[in-house]
Amino acid sequence: MKVTINNRILEADPGETVLSVAAGAGISIPTLCHMEGLPPTGACRMCVVEDMETGNLIPSCSQPAFDGMKIKTHSPKALTARRTIVELLLANHPDDCLYCIRNGCCTLQDYSEELGVRQRRYNGERSTYDLDVSSPSIVRDPDKCILCGKCVRVCEEIQGVSAIDFVGRGSDTRIGCAFEEGLNVSSCVNCGQCIMVCPTGALSEKDDTARVIAALRDPEVTVVVQHAPAVSVTVAEDFGIKQGTDIVDRMNGAMRRMGFDYIFPTSFGADLTVIEEASELVERINSGGPFPLFTSCSPGWIKFMEEFYPDLVDNVSSCKSPQQMLGAVIKRLWTGENGINPRKVFHVSIMPCTAKKFECDRPGMREGSVRDVDAVLTTREFIRMIKMFGIDLDLVTGEPADSPYGECSSAGRIFGASGGVMESAVRTAFYMLTGADLPTLEVRELRGLEGIKEVAVNIGELELKAAVVSGLGNARKLLDCILAGEKAYHFVEIMTCPGGCIAGGGQPFTADPQVIKSRMTALYSIDSAASVRTAHSNVSLKKLYDDHLGKPGSHAAREMLHTSYAGREVLK
Ligand code: SF4
Ligand code: SF4
Ligand code: SF4
Structure with a gap:
């Protein structure tokens, strides 16, 4: 079909809307309610465009394109309608921009600016x-x-x-x-x-920056920070650095300037999770189940399971998440080794995730009254802090993390992408079962942004069947198939956010799938360039087991690194 938009003749496929044809030609039409991939609701009417044949305004998100139609996206009539919509929205809106968390990144504010709204035309009860x-x-x-x-x-x-x-x-x-x-x-x-x-x-997100800044100001307190693998490949986006650039060393440098006393990557905790989870899988393989074993590092999925699928509680790995494993090791072991009172340590975790704020509050995530993680900042909160401290990431010198938990394998870093936990655990489970590394460490079928991925890996005599799911709607579909007996797996990874932590609810705002892809590509590039690519090759981790934990799954490891779940919890 041929559609004329703004005097340009464009090709349109059957089923395309005016909005999608325009977007394909780089013509941006404002919308407030449109969601890519979901059917249009036409609720906000911001996307109205003028049909030049009839003079009518039509919602471009729900109007199918047809051959011969002529559209103006920014005609005076369309612009007036949009401005009136924004003015009506503002009539029932607080004049709060200066105090608002979205000041400077608010779509309503942007449209108000773009459409030249300069006064409150409609006054009424708010x-x-x-x-x-x-x-x-x-x-x-x-x-x-x-x-x-x-x-x-x-x-x-x-x-x-x-x-x-x-x-x-x-x-x-x-x-x-x-x-x-x-x-x-x-x-x-x-x-x-x-x-x-x-x-x-x-x-x-609930803003925890003030609590962290208060800890940084307190000379009596040692502030330890951990940062998740999906953070260092996204922070750059907000500072004009190329999307998908890994700035982990510069991030460390920035954190030292802010006053954090010790810095450890959460990927060390991810390596620990791999070891414990792979050993749990091997134990179940040797004892015949129960299958599937579900991963447990995504706290939104854990609450979802407790809420909607409590019968699966015994199938879920008892491993704490990497954040909580590292938190427990820092507060319960590292403090003792370094003669620091754990009550005088404030442990901050920088995460791509809002659910981690909930997770660190869960029962079982503390020893007595000492919490393993004291505050979780999302990537967005961390970015706000970098700006607040006046730090120019372009001018910061890169620095390494601290010993002994600064060393991590790239298996612990690909945790940030959907499929990364599974790929890392398969690498180590293969080693535990055969004594050799996977011939090629990469399990490519597990990579990518598809909502559900499946793979079968031959480990000796066993054909290990695994699935990777991201997004809880997809999890629901797969879980219902498993419960109906239509699908059977040994091991299933479930991540709450579509695409995994790289698209977590605490990450910088984006609606562009290419940005998410660039974050994923960055993590896999880190992996392919790394010299230590399996958790079981992490020398510092081996030392932790030798000195304190004994074997994976030992009593000491279970006490510190594992937890339990039960039905629905209400955290007040
Ligand atoms: S809370 Fe936000 S996303 Fe939800 S309806 Fe209101 S403006 Fe829209
Ligand atoms: S920044 Fe946006 S949401 Fe916040 S007060 Fe201003 S217009 Fe409203
Ligand atoms: S989208 Fe997630 S965070 Fe938001 S209300 Fe639903 S479950 Fe809660």
Whole structure:
């Protein structure tokens, strides 16, 4: 089909909308409610364009393209309509930009600026709802909500959770949880994917930067920081450095300038997780199950399992996540070895994830009253801190992490991408079962951004069947097939966020799949260039077992590195 948009004749395939044809030609039409890959709702009407044959305004997100149509995307009529929509939204919006977490990265603010809104034309009663700060991970500010519905859709249609929905009618319509309760008592798994799609400051992560800065200022406190593998390949994006650049050394340098006393990569914890999880898999292979073994490093998935699939609790690995394993080792072993009072250590974790804020609060993640991780910052909070401290990442000298947990294998770094945990564990399980390394360490079938991936790996006599899932809606599909007996695996990796931690709910905002891909490519490039590519070759890790833990799965390892789950938990 031939469609004329802004006097350009463009090709369109059947089923394409005006919005997608325009986007394919690099013509950007503003939208507030459109979600790539999901059916259009046409709720916000920001994407109206003018049909030059009829003079009518039509929503480009839901209007199918047809042969011969003539469209102007930015005609005076379309622009006036869009400006009026923004003005009407602002009529019921707090003038809060200077205090708002999204100041400078808010779609409503951007459109208001682009459309030249310079005064409040419509005055009326404004909504005044209470902030919902009940969740350990997410803050909801309903006054800033423009009812685009994207959070509801991502929660239901992508994550299969349905913790939030439209509540009330007419001018009283708002987004809320069942029975007007806070997010903490809903089925919310703290994934933060709703924050990622929210165009305004109505949803944000719970900000822990003030607590971290207070610890950095306290001369009595030793501040230890760990940072996840999916952070160092995304931070650069916010500083004008090429997407997908790994700046782990510069990040270390920046953290030292901020005043962090010790820096360790979470990938050391990931190596530990690989060893413990692979040994759990080997034990189940030797004793005949139960299968499948599910990975346990994604806290949103753990809450999802506890909430919706509690019967699978015995199938889930008892391993703590890398964050919590490293936290336990630092607070319970490293402090003793270095003569530091663990009560005087503040342990900060920098994560791509909002659910990690929930995880570090879970029972079992402390020894007595000493927490293993004291505060979790998302990548976005960390970026805000770098800017607050006036640090120019371009001018920072790279520095190594500290010993002894600064050494990590690249198996611990690919954890950041969907399939990375499985690939790393397969490398080590193969070694544990055969005494040799996989002929090629790379298990390419497990790589990529597809929601569900499957592989069969021959390990001696055994054909190990494995699946990798990212996004909880995909997990629901696979779990239902497994429970119905339609699929059978030995080992299943489930990551809460679509694509894995590289697209976690705490990462810098992006709607561009190419950006996520560049983060993934960066992690696999790190792996292919690394000299230590398996967790079982990590010399510092071997020493940790020799000196303290004994064998993988030993009593000491289970006490420190494993946990348990049970039905639904409510963290107040
Ligand atoms: S949500 Fe956007 S427009 Fe509203 S106060 Fe925050 S920055 Fe301003
Ligand atoms: S954090 Fe995740 S589960 Fe919770 S409301 Fe948002 S999308 Fe739903
Ligand atoms: S909270 Fe955000 S994503 Fe959800 S409806 Fe409101 S503005 Fe849209």
